[in-house]
Amino acid sequence: MKQLESLEQTRRYSRHIMLPAMDLAGQERLLNSRVLIVGMGGLGCAAAPYLASSGVGTLTLVDGDSIDVTNLQRQILYTETDIGENKAIIASKRLRLLEPSCDIRTFPSFVSEQELAGLVSSHDLVLDCTDNLPTRLAINDVCVEYKIPLVSASAIRFEGQICCFENLGSGPCYRCVSHMFGEQNLNCLEAGIFAPVVGVVGTSQACLALQILVKVGDVPWHQLRLFDGFRHDWQSFKIPVKVGCQCNLCSN
Numbered sequence: 001m002k003q004l005e006s007l008e009q010t011r012r013y014s015r016h017i018m019l020p021a022m023d024l025a026g027q028e029r030l031l032n033s034r035v036l037i038v039g040m041g042g043l044g045c046a047a048a049p050y051l052a053s054s055g056v057g058t059l060t061l062v063d064g065d066s067i068d069v070t071n072l073q074r075q076i077l078y079t080e081t082d083i084g085e086n087k088a089i090i091a092s093k094r095l096r097l098l099e100p101s102c103d104i105r106t107f108p109s110f111v112s113e114q115e116l117a118g119l120v121s122s123h124d125l126v127l128d129c130t131d132n133l134p135t136r137l138a139i140n141d142v143c144v145e146y147k148i149p150l151v152s153a154s155a156i157r158f159e160g161q162i163c164c165f166e167n168l169g170s171g172p173c174y175r176c177v178s179h180m181f182g183e184q185n186l187n188c189l190e191a192g193i194f195a196p197v198v199g200v201v202g203t204s205q206a207c208l209a210l211q212i213l214v215k216v217g218d219v220p221w222h223q224l225r226l227f228d229g230f231r232h233d234w235q236s237f238k239i240p241v242k243v244g245c246q247c248n249l250c251s252n
Helices: 007-012 023-031 042-054 087-098 113-121 133-146 174-178 195-214
Strands: 034-038 058-062 103-107 125-128 150-156 159-165 223-228 233-238
Touching (some): 034 113, 042 125, 042 150, 058 087, 087 103, 113 133, 125 133, 125 195, 133 150, 133 159, 133 174, 150 195, 159 174, 159 195, 195 223
Parallel strands (some): 034 058, 034 125, 058 103, 125 150
Antiparallel strands (some): 159 223
């Protein structure tokens, strides 16, 4: 069990520690937490800095993609000098500058199902920041199998969505909501994306992740939160268990 070991480290997180809901115990929970972020695009770039700077002990970044000039409009961890480099590797360098004590690990490639199982099972929480349905479903199935909480999000045009799943076998999973949308045929290249939308949704992922890890506040489990960046409006819907869900593990 890691503890805050120095006055300097305690001062670094003092604004957290002075919150009654957090206190020293909550900060030390973060210090002992392990978070897996799959996808270091716009959402991952928005979420990861807050997780690192807030004191999460271990972050594992997964992405096999390379940085392109079109990413720079919204993927704020990267600069023009990084074009052509792997996203996970460059993100880890920037995050270490932000919080040197955070144990940041990288998986600079696209994961197989077997590799994904090994990664998910060794973490306390997963952030799905990917941009395609097959990968989201694969992440969901492994999280359900190993009973690992999942915070899943996506964004396109002026729209974003986010949902949290406990994955304890007593509620819906991501498959229960994904069937309402089907395969996403458009991506940011084809449909565009308003840059701040990924910031709003990604930082919301970080906020929810920290609440789950510290066990503070009211986490909106199994609710689909929709963000309309054009009107700056949030809507929320309860996600029901889908009868005959293909993961075969979630239930009423």
